[in-house]
Amino acid sequence: MKAPLKLMSAEALADHYRKMLVGLGEDPEREGLKGTPLRAAKAMQYLTRGYHESLEELVNGALFASSSDEMVLVKDIELYSLCEHHLLPIIGKCHVAYLPDGKVLGLSKVARIVDMFARRLQIQESMTREIAQAIMDVTGAKGVAVVAEARHMCMMMRGVEKQNSTMVTSVMLGTFREDARTRSEFMDLIRRG
Numbered sequence: 001m002k003a004p005l006k007l008m009s010a011e012a013l014a015d016h017y018r019k020m021l022v023g024l025g026e027d028p029e030r031e032g033l034k035g036t037p038l039r040a041a042k043a044m045q046y047l048t049r050g051y052h053e054s055l056e057e058l059v060n061g062a063l064f065a066s067s068s069d070e071m072v073l074v075k076d077i078e079l080y081s082l083c084e085h086h087l088l089p090i091i092g093k094c095h096v097a098y099l100p101d102g103k104v105l106g107l108s109k110v111a112r113i114v115d116m117f118a119r120r121l122q123i124q125e126s127m128t129r130e131i132a133q134a135i136m137d138v139t140g141a142k143g144v145a146v147v148a149e150a151r152h153m154c155m156m157m158r159g160v161e162k163q164n165s166t167m168v169t170s171v172m173l174g175t176f177r178e179d180a181r182t183r184s185e186f187m188d189l190i191r192r193g
């Protein structure tokens, strides 16, 4: 997913929030709302900051030579994203595994890669695929598996108003796709409490 073509300053974006408040029948000059347009603009910029991050800068060389060819799994990484249809939160967790091929990635970088794609306007399917592909590109692993489990506020707070459904998406690349045993080892590990 590409970054937006033209970026606005927080102040310019705040003007739009001010208009939105008026459109919603509110008074943006009342005491409680005075700072809100700028705060909301900055919050939205923060929640979409993933557009402006680069994989290279984020990984910052934290790739280490290793002869291990055993599965590396980072599970239960918190996920906060925004759905591109309603701009409402997607909240959940993500499990990322890879089979190293001579290189392992700094542990925190796995979570940073998840955030880089979560902090955009997303649909869960694309986000899952983008995370998997990025882990593959960075590590040159033999295989990558990503499972995301999330709740969509657009389905809970409005619309169909279902409070208990979770969307689960998975992307398997390389060995995880080709070898059922590797895939089921991963699935067993993430299901374990």
Ligand SMILES: Nc1nc2c(ncn2[C@@H]2O[C@H](COP(=O)(O)OP(=O)(O)OP(=O)(O)O)[C@@H](O)[C@H]2O)c(=O)[nH]1
Pocket (backbone or CB within 6 Å): 083, 084, 085, 122, 123, 124, 125, 152, 154, 155, 158, 159, 160
């Ligand atoms: N596949 C997929 N769908 C999503 C995701 N996030 C939101 N949606 C869905 O996007 C769809 C948009 O449908 P529309 O009919 O255009 O919008 P809507 O009238 O607000 O739909 P309702 O939510 O059913 O009220 C809805 O079915 C949402 O549940 C996502 O990450 N993946």
Ligand SMILES: [Zn+2]
Pocket (backbone or CB within 6 Å): 083, 084, 085, 086, 087, 088, 152, 154, 155
């Ligand atoms: Zn939505």
